[in-house]
Amino acid sequence: MRKMIVGERKPLAEIAEMLEPFRKVCVLGCGTCVTVCLAGGEKEASETAAALTLLAQKEGKDLEISTHTLLRQCEYEYIDDYAEKLAEADVILSLACGVGVQTMATRLQDKIILPGLNTQFMGYPLQQGVWAENCLGCGDCVLDLTLGICPITRCSKSMLNGPCGGSQDGKCEVSKDVDCAWHMIYERLVKMGMESRMETIQPPKDWSTSHHGGPRTIVREDVRLENRE
Amino acid sequence: MKTESRLEKVLNAGHFAVTGELGPPKSSDIETLKHHAEAMRNHVESYNITDNQTAIVRTSSIGVAASLIQMGLEPNVQMTVRDRNRICLQSDLLGAVSFGVKNFLCLQGDHAKFGNQPQSKNVNDLDSMQLLKTFKDMRDEGIFIGGEKMDHPLPSIFLGAVANPFADPFEYRPLRLAKKIAAGAQFIQTQCIFDIDRFERWMAKVRELGLHKKCYIMGGVTPIKSIGAARYMQKNVSGMIVPEELITRIKGAEDKKKEGIKIAVETIQRLREIEGVAGVHVMAIAWEEVVPEIVESAGLYPRPTV
Ligand code: SF4
Numbered sequence: 355m356r357k358m359i360v361g362e363r364k365p366l367a368e369i370a371e372m373l374e375p376f377r378k379v380c381v382l383g384c385g386t387c388v389t390v391c392l393a394g395g396e397k398e399a400s401e402t403a404a405a406l407t408l409l410a411q412k413e414g415k416d417l418e419i420s421t422h423t424l425l426r427q428c429e430y431e432y433i434d435d436y437a438e439k440l441a442e443a444d445v446i447l448s449l450a451c452g453v454g455v456q457t458m459a460t461r462l463q464d465k466i467i468l469p470g471l472n473t474q475f476m477g478y479p480l481q482q483g484v485w486a487e488n489c490l491g492c493g494d495c496v497l498d499l500t501l502g503i504c505p506i507t508r509c510s511k512s513m514l515n516g517p518c519g520g521s522q523d524g525k526c527e528v529s530k531d532v533d534c535a536w537h538m539i540y541e542r543l544v545k546m547g548m549e550s551r552m553e554t555i556q557p558p559k560d561w562s563t564s565h566h567g568g569p570r571t572i573v574r575e576d577v578r579l580e581n582r583e
Numbered sequence: 584m585k586t587e588s589r590l591e592k593v594l595n596a597g598h599f600a601v602t603g604e605l606g607p608p609k610s611s612d613i614e615t616l617k618h619h620a621e622a623m624r625n626h627v628e629s630y631n632i633t634d635n636q637t638a639i640v641r642t643s644s645i646g647v648a649a650s651l652i653q654m655g656l657e658p659n660v661q662m663t664v665r666d667r668n669r670i671c672l673q674s675d676l677l678g679a680v681s682f683g684v685k686n687f688l689c690l691q692g693d694h695a696k697f698g699n700q701p702q703s704k705n706v707n708d709l710d711s712m713q714l715l716k717t718f719k720d721m722r723d724e725g726i727f728i729g730g731e732k733m734d735h736p737l738p739s740i741f742l743g744a745v746a747n748p749f750a751d752p753f754e755y756r757p758l759r760l761a762k763k764i765a766a767g768a769q770f771i772q773t774q775c776i777f778d779i780d781r782f783e784r785w786m787a788k789v790r791e792l793g794l795h796k797k798c799y800i801m802g803g804v805t806p807i808k809s810i811g812a813a814r815y816m817q818k819n820v821s822g823m824i825v826p827e828e829l830i831t832r833i834k835g836a837e838d839k840k841k842e843g844i845k846i847a848v849e850t851i852q853r854l855r856e857i858e859g860v861a862g863v864h865v866m867a868i869a870w871e872e873v874v875p876e877i878v879e880s881a882g883l884y885p886r887p888t889v
């Protein structure tokens with residue numbers, strides 16, 4: 355599981371503030387993506403719980419903290435298996451991504467679920483300790499045109515027709531730490547002898563397949579349970 | 584209907600054209616801007632009006648264009664795709680044409696990160712290439728994006744774009760120009776030219792591709808006001824090259840401002856010698872008052888009547 359949803363834990367002070375009205379807190383890690391990106395797995399759940407306990411002691415607050423980790427907070431099956439263990443808590447601080455938090459909130463209607471992470475992006479680990487965003491889930495993939503480098507995500511201006519005038523020395527105008535996606539695309543196309551592709555004027559993108567078209571749902575009739583019965 | 588753009592007429596007549604640039608203020612009081620415009624009335628064909636340049640909130644370029652037209656001056660309305668989606672861009676084009684704007688410059692726009700609203704949502708619904716093509720199709724085909732017919736065709740407009748010979752990848756830049764021409768660019772204004780050797784190398788390739796015959800290329804010229812300004816452009820503006828020799832030259836000069844003007848004039852004179860350069864775009868933002876002097880010293884005054 356290398357590709358993933360990448361997040362970062364919210365600052366402790368912010369978490370403490372949202373937990374203010376509650377006494378029995380369950381810090382709930384998630385065993386998949388956010389475990390791999392070291393933001394919300396079992397380890398981070400216990401660290402967060404320990405830090406919250408320490409803070410509560412310092413402030414003289416009566417806080418009862420438990421920690422658990424679910425393999426996936428984004429699937430009912432796993433949530434249901436765990437529901438009993440979570441019953442005790444007044445509130446669940448979920449260290450899952452936004453998807454997990456919402457799946458929990460939908461499944462456990464009488465529980466309060468709070469987000470412990472700032473979910474960032476879909477990406478991959480570039481090197482130890484570095485993660486990079488590379489897909490915005492636009493719903494109409496153009497990686498065929500660019501030979502595997504996403505201009506929607508990795509060009510700061512989501513351009514489709516080549517590099518802007520701010521591209522210099524392979525870097526994006528927004529930061530020397532960001533590679534210019536179009537510089538990379540150009541070099542890759544040249545390497546493959548396919549640079550003439552950049553001559554075609556790519557028409558305006560249909561953003562309706564992306565989030566701009568409203569919240570998306572995928573329905574696969576062939577695999578729906580009703581249809582299989 | 585043939586466009587009445589003065590800029591287009593001057594270029595079509597084969598004259599070496601001059602355009603100026605006005606940066607709207609961070610208020611609705613545009614008196615100073617109007618004063619600058621008035622001061623170079625006889626020195627430029629038309630005026631670029633920047634569109635929230637460097638992503639800083641300013642009076643809109645279309646708003647300022649209305650005032651210039653009232654003054655009997657010709658605006659080149661800059662339009663970036665950073666802040667407006669396709670609905671707004673097409674609508675703003677119609678609005679601007681409705682009160683007489685003829686020249687439009689289609690741009691991508693600096694990232695909002697650089698401005699005074701870095702928390703804003705970058706729109707980038709279209710890119711600059713698609714914007715050009717959209718405006719061209721509205722004019723030539725009478726259609727909106729998606730093919731729907733407009734109620735009435737658009738009167739002729741003169742479409743411009745920018746090119747940056749100083750950005751990378753260098754070998755790709757002439758090809759990008761070719762693409763912009765294919766998308767609809769009739770005139771091109773380049774990024775400020777300080778590294779004229781590199782500009783010449785770019786032009787050589789442009790000529791090799793025959794692009795100078797397909798659109799009017801205007802070289803961007805900016806007088807350097809101070810060492811600080813030069814350093815800023817050199818270090819902080821991505822896609823700009825300010826050679827160290829230039830800075831040394833100004834440093835060594837007794838009157839630094841005069842030297843900056845002199846360099847700008849020399850640049851224009853050199854540009855005039857380059858085959859395929861059809862004019863200059865003088866950008867003296869925050870130093871507008873020197874434009875007449877530069878134009879005159881470069882031997883480009885008086886401007887032709889067309
Ligand atoms: S083109 Fe769209 S789907 Fe493909 S990688 Fe980019 S954002 Fe993701």
Ligand code: SF4
Nearest residue numbers: 509517518526527534
């Ligand atoms: S520098 Fe490159 S990555 Fe950055 S906005 Fe321009 S084209 Fe996109």
